[in-house]
């Protein structure tokens with residue numbers, strides 16, 4: 001007996017109806033009935049993770065998180081069916097350090113062809129051990145002259161800008177641009193064999209392409225289907241490949257690239273594709289992070305002239321008999337009390353994690369802050385909120401007060417983690433601090449800086465935060 005379409009339509013409709021009903025039930029159950037329903041948050045966002053992702057389109061999601069969600073809902077905020085942001089210091093310590101939870105799948109969007117140090121979710125230890133020598137204190141001391149060589153370009157550029165104004169001994173300089181160029185050249189010079197010469201020649205094509213790549217990853221992260229249409233620009237890959245080939249066929253130089261290449265034939269060494277991706281990641285992770293923090297240090301200094309005066313006095317005193325060369329040596333800077341207070345206070349107020357923060361995932365049902373968090377829930381350790389919590393830091397939490405660091409007993413425990421914490425903390429931590437200290441002291445030793453009030457200081461965050469206008473002008477006078 002042959003079934004006609006008419007005979008089949010009702011059973012098909014009934015099956016379809018049950019599938020849709022089951023799907024709707026699951027979505028609603030997860031959103032409003034399951035264990036996560038006890039965690040406060042914007043209720044509509046419990047239905048789909050796309051809603052919170054779409055907030056990121058203009059790089060302004062961080063403001064919604066920091067100034068709307070946390071103040072309204074408290075230290076645990078649910079922003080998607082299976083995603084919770086956390087600002088409670090004990091819970092953050094538990095997920096980053098005590099339980100060492102693996103990274104969640106938001107890092108997938110940052111991957112190119114292979115897994116890198118930042119994005120690894122399962123393996124990690126061996127690769128980290130392999131790369132660590134390139135970030136050791138001994139290695140960092142050895143690359144100081146390379147950083148100084150970039151400062152030659154920096155000072156020449158500053159002098160050119162001042163000379164171009166006439167006889168005023170003063171120029172207006174966009175610090176976002178010059179510091180970004182400087183940190184890019186430092187990464188090139190110290191990690192990959194030669195400066196990108198961005199300070200002297202303007203934007204290297206690589207800087208532009210790296211910026212475009214960040215936007216691409218951001219969009220693909222929000223709408224994964226785009227990955228079939230928006231491919232990685234071959235320029236970036238070719239650049240990394242040429243870098244590797246050039247080194248293999250040229251002479252050795254003890255830097256990050258050499259460390260990676262030397263380890264290639266060890267057990268667990270990286271393939272060429274992995275090395276290429278790792279190089280791109282280091283350029284990503286190492287330049288904009290350091291430049292944003294350094295620009296913010298300068299912004300804080302010009303907006304707080306009494307702090308700048310005190311810091312300049314400390315530097316002048318410390319460097320008056322520094323005979324190590326044309327530029328300050330890090331040995332003279334690393335233990336300077338007030339310099340470190342200023343850098344810490346800037347990292348506290350302006351951490352590079354403005355948005356959700358390091359992302360983790362629970363591997364079993366876990367209790368955090370009294371809430372039952374089921375296995376498979378994405379967690380964000382919200383560094384920005386931790387650094388801006390009046391509960392931990394006191395009522396003056398939003399003020400720039402380097403003096404608060406003078407008494408370590410007054411610094412709340414486990415509340416300052418600009419480089420994250422635990423085994424997945426920043427591998428470039430010491431490198432970044434060294435570059436920041438050197439840059440700040442080199443410029444303050446030569447120039448007097450003055451604020452230009454009334455500028456738009458709005459920050460956007462895609463991969464790392466940046467000024468929305470991509471400028472922050474400072475009046476620079478020769479001392």
Ligand code: HEM
Pocket residue numbers: 117118119128282285286287289290293351352353357358359418419420423424425426427428429431432433
């Ligand atoms: C002020 C400058 C910097 C800040 C504030 C900073 C902050 C951070 C933070 C918060 C993380 C954790 C990210 C996450 O889990 O999602 C991280 C990881 C990382 N950072 Fe940095 N970073 C800075 C500079 C650098 C530099 C200079 C490099 C390299 C040259 C670097 C390379 C990395 C890498 C590779 C990771 C992943 C480490 C791992 O998972 O083992 N960072 N950084």
